[in-house]
Amino acid sequence: MENFSMLNRPRRNRKSAVIRNMVQENYVQASNLIFPLFIVDGEKKKETIASMPGIYRYSIDNLLKEVESCLNIGLKAFDLFPNIEEHLKDKTASQAYINGGLYLRAIEAVKKNFPEACIVTDVAMDPYSSDGHDGLVSEDGEILNDETLEILGKMALAQAHAGADIIAPSDMMDGRVGYIRNVLDQHGFSNVSIMSYTAKYASAFYGPFREALQSAPKAGDKKTYQMNPANSKEALIEAMLDTQEGADFLMVKPALAYLDIIKQLNEQFDLPIAAYNVSGEYAMVKASVQNGWLDEGRTVGEILMGMRRAGATAILTYHAKEAIQNKWI
Numbered sequence: 001m002e003n004f005s006m007l008n009r010p011r012r013n014r015k016s017a018v019i020r021n022m023v024q025e026n027y028v029q030a031s032n033l034i035f036p037l038f039i040v041d042g043e044k045k046k047e048t049i050a051s052m053p054g055i056y057r058y059s060i061d062n063l064l065k066e067v068e069s070c071l072n073i074g075l076k077a078f079d080l081f082p083n084i085e086e087h088l089k090d091k092t093a094s095q096a097y098i099n100g101g102l103y104l105r106a107i108e109a110v111k112k113n114f115p116e117a118c119i120v121t122d123v124a125m126d127p128y129s130s131d132g133h134d135g136l137v138s139e140d141g142e143i144l145n146d147e148t149l150e151i152l153g154k155m156a157l158a159q160a161h162a163g164a165d166i167i168a169p170s171d172m173m174d175g176r177v178g179y180i181r182n183v184l185d186q187h188g189f190s191n192v193s194i195m196s197y198t199a200k201y202a203s204a205f206y207g208p209f210r211e212a213l214q215s216a217p218k219a220g221d222k223k224t225y226q227m228n229p230a231n232s233k234e235a236l237i238e239a240m241l242d243t244q245e246g247a248d249f250l251m252v253k254p255a256l257a258y259l260d261i262i263k264q265l266n267e268q269f270d271l272p273i274a275a276y277n278v279s280g281e282y283a284m285v286k287a288s289v290q291n292g293w294l295d296e297g298r299t300v301g302e303i304l305m306g307m308r309r310a311g312a313t314a315i316l317t318y319h320a321k322e323a324i325q326n327k328w329i
């Protein structure tokens with residue numbers, strides 16, 4: 001071995017913590033994270049969700065306490081989702097935009113008490129729809145695109161009035177980003193941002209979320225509007241359209257099985273990319289941790305880092321609060 005010389009020894013850059021830190025390329029910071037929060041009507045409620053240990057449905061009074069405790073640890077962006085009582089659901093999702101609706105009251109309460117909080121709001125019909133679909137369902141079961149846009153526009157406008165900072169259409173109807181942008185601009189909300197669910201796949205990983213909101217489709221599936229997990233070219237078309245229609249962020253959802261999509265969109269488009277680390281991804285980690293099979297902190301840190309490395313700027317994740325609290329990032 002005496003005359004053996006190896007020019008390249010990558011291990012030299014791993015030999016001490018100082019050097020490892022010096023060459024570290026990516027970081028996950030609290031400022032990258034958006035924390036989804038579930039809301040339920042009533043008072044003093046903090047309901048557990050069986051498939052999402054550590055995540056709750058809050059009544060507005062408790063929601064405010066939760067937001068405050070997040071703000072105190074530097075978690076400042078929230079995505080709100082409502083659990084609507086079954087008897088209030090209808091074909092046109094009217095609870096989404098009528099005066100005094102649960103969701104609008106929640107947005108107003110958070111913004112009034114914590115103007116510094118950044119509120120992302122969800123635009124899609126499913127939590128309020130008696131059909132459990134993101135769009136309007138025709139008599140023969142078709143999800144109607146253009147008729148839905150009008151409802152989405154009303155939802156977005158009501159949310160902007162209530163104080164939303166970022167409107168996030170999650171419905172996958174064609175043309176909705178441009179439609180919503182136009183409605184917002186016409187009503188003086190040109191500063192309200194749009195985070196488009198650009199590439200939202202028809203995924204099994206949304207199961208626990210549908211339990212949280214009790215919003216599963218009553219009939220059929222979402223394959224005529226959400227994307228086929230086998231495809232990546234469609235994601236590029238969606239991203240091009242959303243960019244042209246005025247989106248401020250392009251989101252990929254789910255995240256873990258779609259890191260290649262995050263990477264492609266980040267390389268080919270100049271808008272910031274958001275990744276949605278969805279409920280099923282959260283549930284997988286929690287179940288393993290409960291069985292003692294995975295180290296939660298290291299696992300969560302590595303998952304979030306993978307999304308950052310792939311190119312996500314913002315990460316919507318149910319792990320957000322615990323990750324900051326426990327210094328997993």
Ligand SMILES: NCC(=O)CCC(=O)O
Binds near residue numbers: 207208210280
């Ligand atoms: N529009 C938001 C979602 O569908 C979230 C899905 C999840 O967390 O599984």
Ligand SMILES: [Mg+2]
Binds near residue numbers: 174238
């Ligand atoms: Mg689209």
